[in-house]
Amino acid sequence: MSDQRFPTQDALDSLRAQVRQASENESPLRIEGGNTKAFYGRPVAGETISTIEHRGITHYDPVELIVSVRAGTPLAELEAALASEGQMLAFEPPHYGPGATIGGTIATGLSGPRRPWSGAVRDFVLGVRLLNHQGQEHRFGGEVMKNVAGYDLSRLMVGAQGTLGLITEVSLKVLPKPGACHSLRLDISLTEALSQLAKWGQKPLPLSAATWHDGALHLRLEGGPSSVADTCRMIGGDSLDNAYWEDLREQQLPFFQQNDMPLWRLSLPANTAPLEIPGIDAESLIHDWAGCQRWLHADVNTGTLRSICAQAGGHATCFTPDKLPESAGPFTPLEPMVAKYHDRLKEQLDPQGIFNRGRLYAEF
Structure with a gap:
């Protein structure tokens, strides 16, 4: 075709x-x-x-x-x-x-x-x-x-x-x-949600999406009809419109629309506990990807936020770089050795710096 x-x-x-x-x-x-x-x-x-x-x-x-x-x-x-x-x-x-x-x-x-x-x-x-x-x-x-x-x-x-x-x-x-798809909402705390997700992660459940925000855990189950139905009965909760996941993916949820502060995406290892960010309530974040991807609006020191994420084994990216100071870039700065490898790749594949110069980093 x-x-x-x-x-x-x-x-x-x-x-x-x-x-x-x-x-x-x-x-x-x-x-x-x-x-x-x-x-x-x-x-x-x-x-x-x-x-x-x-x-x-x-x-x-x-x-x-x-x-x-x-x-x-x-x-x-x-x-x-x-x-x-x-x-x-x-x-x-x-x-x-x-x-x-x-x-x-x-x-x-x-x-x-x-x-x-x-x-x-x-x-x-x-x-x-x-x-x-x-x-x-x-x-x-x-x-x-x-x-x-x-x-x-x-x-x-x-x-x-x-x-x-x-x-x-x-x-x-x-x-x-998938043959079947059903979404659920469970009104549980962030701590309980992260604990449950860690337990479910050790079982062969047909999970395909898991997000906690606004006081509730949102789940999507996909797979064979019988497997999805059995898991829904086991987990319980209320049915959720499957359209929720498109709104989340496209940043159309009210969370993404109502704040003038910079929007940050935190990428973290599995089972990372809620981060202690100065002036930020952990329950104000969206905890997506079973907690591995977290969204927050925060007008905090860029270096402080990135240091907190790095200590947890992750990194922070700003999705609204126009709201950052000129000195702060949207992506986490590279370690010197990693930056050297990036420079060598750029020199080999685009030695004149023609393509999207400065898109990732000012010098790249």
Whole structure:
């Protein structure tokens, strides 16, 4: 199954020409797809290079659970094609707007509520095609999940924010949709919720999402109808509209809309206790991913917050960097040795610093 409706060769040739021109002029490019995640990261200067015309599904094999799609393809269009075959992107990526593209999905590497149980974006990437700083197209990986020696460069592009090259196409592993889905709400304390989640995590329960906020634990159960029904009876609680998870994923819950302070995402190891953050009540946070991803609005010292997260084995990312002081970046600063590896990668893949210069870090 493939979709060839768009003049994609012309679009690809245009992208190549624009990259080559930028290379000759040593001028930066700002990569843009649907522009729904422009807020995520540092501001980028330079001429806009858009992938939106380079779109369409090039190959889809529902039997082999593989799809290859051009970077400018709308995420909603891809998900609709998969749904028609009873399949899905298991990492449940957020859209943050109607124009989201698969290229931006891979570049940002953001996953939804199902992530702890299904895997992250990078776990489903089989291969990518991308343009280097000279406008040459390279292919990394393919359409088969392999165990190989060395680093998988295709997965390296996940979360790189386009700083290592312009993604033109991606091949992904997809999964069948579950046979049944039911959501529950339990009015229990945060401490009790984290304790229960730790216990349930040791059992083969069909959990696919777990979030505590506003005085209640919200659960989603997915799998075979009998397994879901049995687990619902065992856990109890009240039924919850499944649409809750889309509102959470897309940051449409009232929690995300009612605060003018910076919005922080804390990524933490499993079973991490509530953090003691000065001036912040732990119960005011959203504890998503069974507590591994926590959202809070806080106008606290950036260094203090990141130090608290680091001591717990995690890190903090700001989703509203425009509300931070100029000296504070949205992403946790890299350790010197890690920064050196990042610099070497950038020097090899984009030595002129053409692609999304400064998107992740000022010097990268």
